[in-house]
Amino acid sequence: MSSDYDPQHAPAGDVGAALMMIDSRLKAIHDGKAGVDPEQQLLIEQFAASLGPKGANDVLDGACTLVYMFTTWLRKAHEEHGKDVIEYVVPHLVASLRMMPKSVRPEAIPTMAGLVIAAGTGLSPSLWRRQYGEWTEEEMNPLEATAFLLAEHINRIADNPDFATRLVTDALSRADGR
Template identity: 75%
Template structure:
């Protein structure tokens, strides 16, 4: 039986733009910037302001697609070792989010954990969230942090600081070729 949260029914969104934002943040972290510098923040604000409502929805859906892709990769990697992705990934990411109170308010953590569990069980994060209403402005930064933390988790597991970005870029290239 097909779920109303089946990824086949979910809009992919602008995965390229979402990946650009996440990759930019990852590079900033690896360059030693733990805080977003004001110039980068201004550029991201200008970029998101230029999107308009449709573009913002596409960026949100793109971020959810990234979360789905990252969790799918993590699920397959953990299953290959006889482990459960929910047991090994979600608690670690939730604990990290709890240490980020300026970026991820405590009331957003259950939603982000739910997104991770939905994606980890093969459901679309955007369709899962949609059943509870539209995204709130307070959830935007936690959503970005969730995608960023997943990408960084994958990069650490593979000992390759660009693995997550490259994985998505290659998947997008294959999709374009098909």
């Protein structure tokens, strides 16, 4: 049975820009720069300001597409071992988000868990979220953190710090080659 929230009905958004932001955060962490590099933060803010409303919405949709792609990969990996992605990934994600009180307000955590649960059940995170209204400013950092944490989880499972990024770039390359 088809749903209005199926991924084929959702805009992919600017996956490349969303991936660039997540990849830069992953690289900063792996390079030992646990804090936010002020120069990098300034570049990200300038980039975000240059997007305009449509561009910003495209990056939001792109981040949701990343959440969907990462969760789909995690679902398949967990199913190979007879495990449920929601049971194993969502509690870890929630616990990690709770440890980020400066970036993630507690009231945003249920929404981020909902995005991952939607993706884990085969629904589009962006369409699922839209039914509750417009994105809020308070949800921007949590959305980025959610995509980052899912990517980092994949990288740890694969024992490769670039695996999640490569997973997406390979999928984008295949899509462009059609």
